[in-house]
Every structure is written in structure tokens, then in C-alpha cells.
Amino acid sequence: MAVAPKNVDINLVRKLTPLDTLTRSKVEEVLEKSAVQKIPAGRVLFKEGDRDKWTVYLLQGTVELSAESGKKETIKPGTNIALRPLAKGVPRPLTAMAKSEVNVLIIDTELLDLMVNWNAPGSIEVSDFDSEDEDDDDWMTKFLNSNAFIQLPTSNMQALMMKLEEMPMRKGKMVIKEGDSIDNHYYIIKQGQCIVSRKDDKTGKQVPLAILKNGVGFGEEALITGAARGATVSMKTDGIVLKLVKDDFIELLAKPLIHFITDKELEAVDSTDVVYIDVRTKVEHNANGIDGSLNFPIRTIRENIATLDPEKHYIVYSSEENRASSAAFLFIQQGYEVSVLRKGVGKPDIDEALVEAEEAAENESPPLRIDDIETTGSNEASLNGDASIEQYQKQLAISEEARKKAEMMVNKLKMELQKTREIAQKESKIAKNAVLIARKGEARIKQLEAELKELKGG
Numbered sequence: 203m204a205v206a207p208k209n210v211d212i213n214l215v216r217k218l219t220p221l222d223t224l225t226r227s228k229v230e231e232v233l234e235k236s237a238v239q240k241i242p243a244g245r246v247l248f249k250e251g252d253r254d255k256w257t258v259y260l261l262q263g264t265v266e267l268s269a270e271s272g273k274k275e276t277i278k279p280g281t282n283i284a285l286r287p288l289a290k291g292v293p294r295p296l297t298a299m300a301k302s303e304v305n306v307l308i309i310d311t312e313l314l315d316l317m318v319n320w321n322a323p324g325s326i327e328v329s330d331f332d333s334e335d336e337d338d339d340d341w342m343t344k345f346l347n348s349n350a351f352i353q354l355p356t357s358n359m360q361a362l363m364m365k366l367e368e369m370p371m372r373k374g375k376m377v378i379k380e381g382d383s384i385d386n387h388y389y390i391i392k393q394g395q396c397i398v399s400r401k402d403d404k405t406g407k408q409v410p411l412a413i414l415k416n417g418v419g420f421g422e423e424a425l426i427t428g429a430a431r432g433a434t435v436s437m438k439t440d441g442i443v444l445k446l447v448k449d450d451f452i453e454l455l456a457k458p459l460i461h462f463i464t465d466k467e468l469e470a471v472d473s474t475d476v477v478y479i480d481v482r483t484k485v486e487h488n489a490n491g492i493d494g495s496l497n498f499p500i501r502t503i504r505e506n507i508a509t510l511d512p513e514k515h516y517i518v519y520s521s522e523e524n525r526a527s528s529a530a531f532l533f534i535q536q537g538y539e540v541s542v543l544r545k546g547v548g549k550p551d552i553d554e555a556l557v558e559a560e561e562a563a564e565n566e567s568p569p570l571r572i573d574d575i576e577t578t579g580s581n582e583a584s585l586n587g588d589a590s591i592e593q594y595q596k597q598l599a600i601s602e603e604a605r606k607k608a609e610m611m612v613n614k615l616k617m618e619l620q621k622t623r624e625i626a627q628k629e630s631k632i633a634k635n636a637v638l639i640a641r642k643g644e645a646r647i648k649q650l651e652a653e654l655k656e657l658k659g660g
Contacts, residue, residue, distance in 0.1 A: 210238055210261070215307065218259050219286045219537040220318045228317055236309045247288070247298040247306065257311045258288045263304030267296040273474075276301065282539045286512060316626060341392045344417025358454045365454065366444040368392065375437045378421060383430040388451040390419045394441015400433045408434060409617065416441075425451055426528040429501055452524065456531045463517065463541040477514045480547070481529040482521060489550030492519070500529045507536055519543035 215221060216229050224232070238261065241247060248254060250270060260277055267289055268274045277284055288306075289296040346359070371377065377389060380401055395415055399408035411433065414420060424431050425448045437443075446454075468476070478495035480487045487497040498506045510516070516538055520526040526542045533540040 210307065214261070215259075217285055218307075220314075222285075222537070224317060232309060232314065232317055235313055236307060239306050239308055241300045241304050241306060243300050243302050243304075245300050247300065248294050250294055250297045252294040253292050254294070255292075255311050257290065257309045257314050258298070259307040259309075260284050260288060261305040261307055264301040265304055265306075266299050266301050268299070269296050283513065286537065290512075341390070341417040344415075345390060345419060355458055358458050362446070362450075362454050365450045366390070366446055369443045369445060371437045371441060371443055373437050373440050376434060377437065377443055378431050378433070378435040380432065380434040381430050385421075385431060386425070386448045387421065387445040388419060388425055388448070388455070389421045389435075390444040390446070391416045392442040392444050394443075395438040396420075396435050396441075396443075397438040398433050398435050411620075413438060422451065422456075422531070423504070426456075426500070426531060452528065457527055459534055460527045460530050461541045462523075462544045464544045468517070468543075471515065475513075475515050476517055477510070478517045478519065478543075479529075480520070481518060481526060482547075485552060486521070486550055489552050490547060492547065495519075498529075500525065503529055503532050507533065507538070510538065512538060514539075516540045517543050519546045521546055521549045 210233065212226070212229065212233070215233065216224075216226065221229055221232065241263075247258060247265065248256075250268075260279060262279060265277045265288060266274060267277060277288065288298050342359075371394075377396060378385060380399075391414055393416055395413055396418075397410055398412040398414060398420075399410045401407070402409050414435070420435060421431075423429070463471075478492045480491045480495045480497045481500045481503070482491075482497075483499055484497055487495070491497065496506075516533060518526045518530045518533065518540055519542070520529070523542060523544070523546055526546055530540045530542050
């Protein structure tokens, strides 16, 4: 039995992943083209191996997911896993059966992908580059409705208001400069718009990537990973930008969203659904990492996170809770269920020079000065002799060349993505017009049928 989508709690739907990345108006548009189905207990929603084109969310009742291997999992509303689509994938990786009478939201996957991809990655909201319209909604309301901060405690928002520094800025003024490794702030647009751009290595010109409107925060990734700024953000219009220092960003915005878990609490968790992720360097992980854990040094999380199973519960750890918390925040932004291991894993008894050298190599930071590395009794732990220095410099040169090639490829893909969005936008308008014409045709047919019926009756 279908339930009218207009009767669905819009606030509940806006918490679903990835609908939580869309504005309210976009979610309402999706609902208008979707359906809510009431399914009796014992009915199969879909089977493992099905290749349907629907994205299904559980709204009410209980669903059992099962695999041919015998693995089973019960899904109930109100849990983190229930905020994600049921057994998403083509073909379906699992069979879903209603254990009780359930209500499910059914959305066309292509429609959902189109709506979601209309936005830039992460917390950046993309709008048309030629749009000059300013949204007058309150910036704080928009900020709180963003994917990452929607559940932020009220007390933290009060403290945030006291910590934010207001900066009136003119059109064209640069907020963040690509490549800057000194800037230590998080930013929120209070008024006006900003444009995100990145330098094209071939032309030397800035390539526009996105438009940011009021209520949008940006700059968190560099603060968390310690990397240089990956793009330039400039004022598209006159406006006001709020800035927050890194320590306050971590304490007020990142930490409150982090769930900590102790070793004792882990004993009650199903180990088959848990994956440990060590965000320290490779040498630290090899020295005393948890058996079976994955090693994602913090700056590699973005590139590795897409390879992870969204159905798993991830336990992030480091030798410092602050570092692990920062890494966990990146997972939270992408909708993963993640916890931070309380107290983490102690520092291994290894040469600090090894750790520093590896961090520099992984992070592609400026070359270490030889004077900064203490000489030890181990030839592997120190950089002694002209041959070692020359080899080290060659490795850095190779790393720099690889980085430049990667950036060129990313810029090319960004430009292709922008063209695809423009084409999709045009096709979307055509499709909407076709729907309107079809609806008018249907209305006219009904009218003619009614008139014909009256004539026959006469």
C-alpha cells in the first residue's frame, strides 16, 4: 500500500544519507517523485543479486538483511545504519525481508544521484556560476542543517558565537590561498558568496570549481590533515566571513560529534562488523598496530575512504586522541559509523627520527634539514653521507613530479565534471518541460473522455 510522500516527516527524511547533503527544497523535490510503501511482515523487499534501480530506506518497522553465506543483520529505525539505504548496490549484495509490517521510502537511484551530484564534494554547496541571487535565510540555521553539524549541542553553538571573528570583505578579496600552509583557521560565510578555484598548471589561470553561499563552512580539511590549502577561496561579492582558530574548531565543532569507545565497551560489539583504522605513520603501525587493522595515515583518508564498506563500524585510533578525533571527523562527514578508541595505542619504542622522516615523505612537506635529524647508531634511522642525501633528494623529486601529474589529472577531471553538470542541467530542464507537457496532455484526455461520456449519456 503506497503512502503519500507528503505525509512523511520531512525532518526524518533529511537525516537520511545522502539526502542530508541536500537543501530542504531539494529533498521535497525528491519526495515528490518518490513513494512510501507499506509492506506486511514476511514479505521480501528485494533479493540478493537483484539489479533494480531503486534506493530503499527503512522508515518504520524491522527489516532483516541476509546473505547466502548465512550472515544476518536486523535493521531498526533510529539506528545509524537505518539512516543509510538498505543493501545499496547493483547487484544487491543482500536479501531484505520485512520482519514486521514496515514502511519504506523508495527513490529512483538515478534521480537521487543527479540531485546529490549537483553538490560539490564534502560540505561545499555548488550553485550555478552565473547566479547572483543571494539567499536571505539565516546563516546559522543553514550552518546547523549541514551534514556534519546538524547534531551539534546548543552549548557548543553558544560558545562558537563568542569565538567567531567577523571579517567584512570586498568582492575579489582572497580568503584562502592555494598552497598556503600557515593559515590556521576555519571559515563560515555569514553574508555574500565566495568562489572556489584552483590553478591550472598548464595555463597558470585559476579554474572555478564551486560557488559557496552564506551558511557554508570551509577550510576544515587542511586543519585536520595538516596539509597545505588545496584551493583558493575568494569573495564573489561583498560580504562578511567569520573565522575560527584551529583549536576552537576542534574543541567546539569536531570533538562534540566524536563517539569514544573503550576496550571494555568493544567486548560487547560484534567483532565481525568492526574494522580498526590506524591513522599513524606506517612505521608506527608496523611497530605496534592492532592486529588486522588498516593503516590510513591521516592525509590519505580522503583517497581511501571510498574503498570502505559503509555497513561496517570503524574504530579509529592513534597514539593521541586528538589526532584520532580529527581523522574520525572526516569519516563523519562522509556518513560512516565511526568511533575513536579511548586512550588509543601507546607510542612504540622506535626512533622518533624515523617517524618524522616518514611523515615528511608521506605529507610531501619541504625537505627535512639534515641538522634537524639527530644522528643515531642505526644507519637506517639517520641520513649520513653525500650518497644518502642525494638519494633522499631524488626520492623527493620523484614524489614532487608524481604530485604535479596527479594535480593535472584532477584539474582535467574537474573541468570534465563541470561540463557534465552543465549538460545534465540542460537535460533536466528539457525533462521537466516534457513532464509538464505530458501532464497537460493527460488532463486534456481526461477532459475529453468526460465530455464524450456526457454525450453518450445524452
